Amino acid sequence: MTKIILLIRHAENDVMYRRLAGRLPGVHLNRRGQQQALALARMLLGMPVQALYSSPLERAVETAEPLARALGLRIEMRPGLNEVDFGRWQGRSYKQLQRTQLWQVLQATPSRVRFPEGEALSDAQQRVVAELEDLAVEGMIACVTHADVIRLALLHYLNMALDDLHRLVIAPASLSAILVGERGPQVLFFNRTPDLEWPFFPSQGVNSGASPSRS
Known part of the structure; x- marks a missing residue:
């Protein structure tokens, strides 16, 4: 039996460049994000997707909506796909977070991190x-x-350590694919976007400052 899991990151929003959105309600796609979601739906048009699941947060659901229309599927909310629970970090600016000791631990050894009043990354995984x-x-x-x-x-399916977290870049509205078959799991590709934009740099990546990767 062969299973293919498509992992789609939500499209762009304005909060991602300033604050750690986490599970804050009311974070919606901006105009560029809406265009990204439409492009993603066009890329996957005609694919044999049997079911469409989403994190319950608005930015994820809004990314899923054009795809649902294109494929004729219903979106099913799954709390297990929700964002990491960042606890008291949620909603704070990246400038504030960079001044904390825990931020330094996050950059060096993510496996040791439990967010204050939130999840450990190992538990989230x-x-x-x-x-x-x-x-x-x-x-x-x-x-x-x-x-x-x-x-x-x-990281799990690549059999990589949790401390390798920062080696992987996942852009807004990007697509990653995992195949699970008789030979075990295989990562077919990751971070594929509908329209290649180059040069692509994670403009405020977690290793270097404020991070769209955590919004």
């Missing part, structure tokens, strides 16, 4: 992998979620 394995069926499914959620899943 277990949650996400369990959700994906529960959802996966013979054929293809699509899951719209968040950058860190996708990176944590990819």
Whole structure:
């Protein structure tokens, strides 16, 4: 039995360049994000996707909506695909977070991080992998979620250490694919975007400052 899991990061929003959105409600796609979501739907038009799942946060659902229309599918909300619970970090600016000791630990050894009043990254990884394995069926499914959620899943399926988190870049509205078959899991590709934009740099990546990868 062959299963293919498509992991889709939500498209762009304005909060991602200033603050850690986390699970804040009311974060919507901006105009560019809406265009990205439409381009992603065009890229996947005609693909044999059997089910479409989404994080319950607005920016993920809004990314999934054009795809649902293109494929004639209903969006099913799955709390297990929700963003990492950043606890008290949620909503704070990246400039504030960079001054904390925990930020330095996050850059060096993510496996040691538990966000204040939130999740440990190791717990978030277990949650996400369990959700994906529960959802996966013979054929293809699509899951719209968040950058860190996708990176944590990819680390698991690539058999990479949690401390390798920053080696993976997941752009807004990007697509990653995991095949689960008789030979075990294989990552077919990751961070593929509908329209290649070059040069692409994670303009404020977690290793270098304020981060769109955590919004």
